[in-house]
Amino acid sequence: MKLYTYDPAPNPMRLNLFLKYKGIELDTQQVDLGTLEQHGDEYGAINPARTVPALVLDGGELLTEVIGQCVYLEAMNPDKPLMGDTALEKAEVISWDHKIFLQGMAAIADIFRNGHPAFKDRAMPGPLKLPQIPELCERGKLRLAAFWPMIDEQLGKHPWIAGENFSFADIDLYCLVQFAGWIKEGIPEDCSNTQTWYERAKTELGDA
Ligand SMILES: N[C@@H](CCC(=O)N[C@@H](CS)C(=O)NCC(=O)O)C(=O)O
Secondary structure, three states, X not given: OEEEEOOOOHHHHHHHHHHHHHOOOOEEEEOOHHHOHHHOHHHHHHOOOOOOOEEEOOOOOEEOOHHHHHHHHHHHOOOOOOOOOOHHHHHHHHHHHHXXXXXXXXXXXXXXXXXXXHHOOEOOOOOOXXXXXXXXXXXXXXXXXXXXXXXXXXXXXXXXXXXXXXXXXXXXXXXXXXXXXXXXXXXXXXXXXXXXXXXXXXXXXXXX
């Protein structure tokens, strides 16, 4: 199995924290997004989607999505479960993770990629040349403003985002907080449940 990644980027960070928490070590190669190495022929032959992280399994199969990579690695390494134990826990972890990715991460990505000059004609990751749409920055800010209270309400009811146990959804929320820093945003001051959750998540991840 081989992992292609770029440590500083948000999606690689999601997988890296999952691997670190579970104590999984993989043969790893960095693909430098800073020099657009993902658009070279060599990486295009490995992952035509031209995104990282990409996981190539021993049989040659390619997994391009962090969620799929984590589901696979969890099944192969069941110790310290991060994807839920019971049927209901598994459903809650995937559901909260989906909300975090689609409502939070995507909003931040819209703000970042549609506003930063380095992403001119690269408004979405991947091979398509897509123009920036400045209005998406404004829409992203509105979406993010609605995201935090939804998260804070859930963290007022449970210690972790998907319930009683620390999970991959907490890792994704933790990465979202780091990614929010890229657009100079953070957990709002009035989201006190999320503030205290963040300190606990940091300790749980050994990131203190
Ligand atoms: N759908 C992929 C997203 C992967 C992704 O967007 N990765 C970014 C780095 S955070 C990337 O490869 N960007 C390449 C680019 O911007 O050209 C997943 O869930 O893993």
